[in-house]
Amino acid sequence: MQPTNRSQRILQPVKLWYLYLSLLVAFALTLIPTGHLPGVPDWLALVLAFWSVREPLRVSLGTGFVFGLLVDVGHGAALGQHALAYVLLTYGANALSRRVLWFSPLEQALHILPLLLLMHVVMVVVRMLAGADFPGWWYFTGSFTAALLWVPLHFVLLFPQFRPVERDDNRPI
C-alpha cells in the first residue's frame, strides 16, 4: 500500500498489534479528565477514522461499535451514544477510503472534518432528544483540532510501515 495513491513509495503491510495498540492508546487518551475544556479532540474518533480509511477491511463498523460502548461507560454518557456516532463515523470513513487516499494528508483532513462534525451533531441530537441541555458551541471545536491533528497523526500511525524490510543503504525504493 502507498502512503497516498499518488505516491511512488510502497509501504509495508500494517501490523495488527500496532493497529489495536494505537486504538487502545487513543481510548486511554480520551479518558484523560479534561473537564469541559474547549478544543480537546476526540482521539479515539480520529484514530478510528484513520484506520477506517487505511484499512477498511480490518477496522469498520464493529470496531467502532465496541469502542463506542467502552467510551460511553468511561465517560458516563448514555450507553450507545458514542457507539452510534462511531458506527456512523467508521461507515463514512470506510466509504471515503478509496477516494481520500488520492489526496495529500492536509486535503484528507478536509475530507475527515465533516465526518467528525457529523459525529458530534449526532451525539448532540441524541442527547437533546433525551432531554439534555445544549452543551454550547465550544463542543464542536474538538473536531477542528482533531482535523488539524490528522497530518501529524498520518506520519505517527504509518511510521512502522515506512520502515524498510531489511536495512540496506542502497535500496532502490
Next chain:
Amino acid sequence: MSLIGHNTPPIFKRGPAPTVRLMLYVSAALVLLVTDLKFRYLEFMRQTVAVVLYPVERAAATPADLVLNAATYFATLAKVQQENSLLRRQQLRMSEQLMRHEQLAQENGRLRILLGMRDELPARSVAADVLYAAHDPFSRKVILDRGSTHGIAQGDAVVDERGVIGQVTRVHPIQAEVTLLTDKEQAIPIAVQRNGLRGVVFGAGAGQLELRYLPATADVQPGDTLLTSGLDGLYLPGLPVAKVIRVDRDTQAFARIFCLPVGGVEQSTQVLVMGRLSPPQPPMSEEGGDDVVVGADTGKDS
C-alpha cells in the same frame, strides 16, 4: 465483509452488505440508548465494564493529577499562611458553635422525649475527594474517589463545608458519580427556612437553580435560605441548599423563582457524602397487610 460502494461478485461474498451492517449496528445502538435512557436496565453491564476500565481511567487521570499537584506545590508561602490564618479563625468560630451544638443536641433530645417524638435517624457520612469532572458535556457530574466498598450508596447527599452540592447517582465499587444540583435533571426537595414552605428545586443551567411549582402568591422573597426538607427519605433535613436571588411573579400561574446554590457546586474538591442509615418508610396501612419489611426504628410510628 465487502467495501462500501463496491458490489462484490457472489463468489467473493464476505458477510452481509455494508448497508445491512450499518442498519444492524445503528439499530443496536438505538436499542441500547432507549434501554439506558428510558428504563435504566443496563446499570449492571455498565458497572462490570467500569470495573475493568478502572485501571485505565486511573492511569489516564495521572496527567491531570500531576498538573494539579504541581499547581499546589508551587503555591506561594504567603498564600499558605493566609489560608492558615483563615482556617484558624474559622476553627475558632466553629469550636464555639460546636460547644453550643453539644448542649443544644442534648436539649433537643430531652424535648423530643418530652414530646414523644421519634429520635432523629442517625446519619452516616464518608469523606471523599472529587477526582475530576465527568467527561459527558451534556450533564453536570463529578466523580468521587470513594465507592460502594467505602459505604457510599446511591441517592446519598453530597455536601461541602457550606451546603449541599449534589447527589450520588451511580455507584461503582471504588468510585461514585455525583450529579450536581445545577444539572438539568437533578431535583431536590427543600423547605424555606423562614416559614417552612415546601417545594422542589431543579437545576436551571448556568450555575443557577429554580424553585418550581409554587403559586405566584407563594411567600418567597429574594434572600430566603432554602434547606433540605428531608421528605424524600434520602437527604437529611436541614442542610442548606440555596439562596433565592430573584422572584418573578407576573408570568403565569406559577412564580419563577431563581436561586443560587450555597455550596461550591462546581468548585469544591473535598466533600462529605451523607446518607441515612435506614430511610424512613411511609406509614403502613392500618391492617398491616403490606408485605414490606419495616426497619425496627419505624415501629414507633403511628
